[in-house]
Amino acid sequence: MTTTAGAGAGGGTEAFVRVGGTAHHVLAEGRGPVVVLSAGLAMSWFDWDPVVPLLAPHRTVVRFDRPGHGLSAPAAVAPSASGEAHRIAGVLDALGLYDKATVVGHSIAGFHAEAFARLHPARTRGVVLVDSSVEEHARVPVAPAVRTALARAFAVSLSALGAPAALGPAARRGAVRLTRAAGGDPAPAALVRRCYATSRVFAGAVLENTHYRAVAAELLALRERFPLPEGLPVTVLAAPCGSRRWAERQQELARRLGARYEAAEPSGHMVMLDRPEAVAAAVLEQG
Template structure:
């Protein structure tokens, strides 16, 4: 079922498939709902699978306000409310969306059945940058300048393709060319990506603060799926994240950053086993 629902006054593109307990899939910076395509057939026989585009991504409308950890956590709850899916749900967050998934579980603990963090962003010592309003204005100004120059139409799909190739172990972008053109030729997606990237540090810092005052529910299992790709430093940071959250750690190899494209089986397995995995005592703070 392909639809649009309004959350916070913004039209969000949502795709709902399958039946059973609910899982929500949220992709990383600049990615779209169709980047989960390889995972969905593995989950839909067992789960109600909800995919959505954040504002300024995929087919969703532009963002009304800059992103924040709290806002993104509430966005997932608002999306579930709009779909009449109260939960509890397993939330899968890839890359920057790992921040959002964790925020949801901390802000709405009764609605969280599990977390799967897919090569999630890690910022151990993030600090909120100064002048957020100026940063937002700069992102919007750059987006307007690039759009006026025709950059999205001329370069958007090619940049998307190149980014996906570099982020995979297998290489290549399996997304249909028509969908890539439909999304990435637009100034909307350029603006959305710039805005999220500009406020990345602020969202990370807000999540660190949220960890101090809103513990994860002890009965909610967490899995950290990491794609070290030969990087001992990245593997170490992902291990540290798993220890901090009391999570199960799994190195997914071979895989690049886009684990859902390289190893959809690992993502699906983590979701299907989420309710069966006891969580260790977290080492937060």
């Protein structure tokens, strides 16, 4: 259900919707078939800004912040592959968008996009994995509840020392700069500080990073039980950045999923910033 809504900067709808009892920050812009854009660990809705104008004339573009990311409320539970797949469905339901959607997942959100296609095949129009995380042999770590408690305690301790406010925006800037082929972080300073100077986003990033292996292992299990819909268009858009090993792993991912492989070059991991036209083309070429 939508709790608050208004006009976004691009003329679309900006809202907070409740999914699983947690308020999620959501933007919906454009017209046509639905595309959901989900960014990587510790990233925010505005990291898709260069892509949206290329898609909005042809697609209804939905962006949302996962719990503890962007402007969304803190995470109530630890992340899981199935939980993130159901979250995407919940966001679409809250917006009244029930037709099939193309799901675009960047980095760790590639796990979530694939899980959505496997668990919600009737709602999936296509999948685009943007330099997706790849874990071929992940195993579920022991004591997940203990890991969650330790992650929360760590985040609380550093937040009490003022670490997010002092270091968060600079850490965000540095991470983006290091993961681009060229250029710095184009995000407005006010937005970066609004999000990354908070203990909420710091804790969200710590929690998601803590459960990265568990989410990867769960996705491997989902692959065994839930096949992708026959004929579903899937694109693996990779950023090899000169790494032969990374290119091989991305190509193997494409083979495993029966997907089309494309290298976005030149580009760093933040493909949506370095090559937004490649991301948009990957979506539109699926029809």
